[in-house]
Amino acid sequence: MAAASSPASSEPAASRRTELLAIAAGLFAEKGFRNTTVRDIAEAAGILSGSLYHHFDSKESMVDEILRTFQDELFGQYDAILLGDADPRAKLEQAVVVSFAAIDQHPHEVAIFQNESAYLGGFERFAYLAERNAQSRAVWITLLDDGVRAGAWRTDLDVELTYRFIRDTVWVAVGWYRPGGKLTHDVIARQYLTILLDGIASPTGPPATTRPTRTKKER
Amino acid sequence: MAAASSPASSEPAASRRTELLAIAAGLFAEKGFRNTTVRDIAEAAGILSGSLYHHFDSKESMVDEILRTFQDELFGQYDAILLGDADPRAKLEQAVVVSFAAIDQHPHEVAIFQNESAYLGGFERFAYLAERNAQSRAVWITLLDDGVRAGAWRTDLDVELTYRFIRDTVWVAVGWYRPGGKLTHDVIARQYLTILLDGIASPTGPPATTRPTRTKKER
DNA sequence: GTCTATAGGGGGATAGAC
């Protein structure tokens, strides 16, 4: 009754703080940050707005903590992929799959990052959003450049434009994807990759460096 | 001096009303609708907020007029394409090109439609936004279905998912496209189409109904 | 067509009681 130690339950207590952040994230994602009032958040939590300030300094602090927690996890996954030893095409596939999984597991956080970065980025406190954006770009560009060197894509590929294409297409799915729906995030990721790669992968496969050279006569 | 007849200039007078709407559109696109105050708009126009109400009923009326004008034009273009006699693939290309041209010529309007539809759609006054959204879906689905019947795409294509893919990728470009920049909207449209079509066009071309049947012996 | 002045409502945040 005193401390926040959970009963025999398996849940790690999900502190009141975490609980409130989850409620706030849902509202920020649904209505936007500015559009969500502290009174909205408090009402959804069953308390009054003044009580929120026992847990958080400000509304900004809430969205700050939401975004930082999410991004630390996501970029940890990207880093793991970059450090892996898969070939460029497989790494790109992994990055797409991980991104769709993030939409599945943290749809609110993704939506907030997508929709509020432009506004929040204007404050010094959220300068890290621009850094994360640059970091994200670096991940995709690296994967694409590696693929270019390995001959995994069509040779006339515009890397910068393709990066935007992928970034936009992947993240914007948060607008219509519904966790628990008919389509799982994994199926969607695979279908997106099918469309994407049949445009990017060179139709004849990688150049003849990894397989025995073969002439037409062999047919 | 009485009527709004322009001088010897070629500009059609661009009435003060139109001028104010353009200023408002820029701010709505940049900062969001809720995020833009009538004081912001007035200041940008060099007047005081109260004076705006000589021209418009409300802030809502402004965004309403902005969106209606833009959408009437855009959907007129889509309709013309649907009614044309080009083949399915060419029609899809036309629709993509027209969309990118819309981003070029009306970036603010596109951004507002993209970013504020969810919020504005909650008001009865803006119920037409949902209708336009359904209309837009109908356009793309029609184009894709026609292509399926004509054998223009890969046979394992998921039309619904491809529709979302195209819609998202095309419109989201408003977030980074800059009119007057290095890349023209036409070049971008063509490059997008290259990525897109090499993924959805059947690799061997349409089935052998439009060309003479040909056996391997002919080589 | 614009300004002055202000009404009326809602927003984020605080202080102290319980």
Place this chain on the structure above:
DNA sequence: GTCTATCCCCCTATAGAC
């Protein structure tokens, strides 16, 4: 940890002078 009560600011919109 929550509630009561409230401050102060900014918002949209209006009324009437110029």
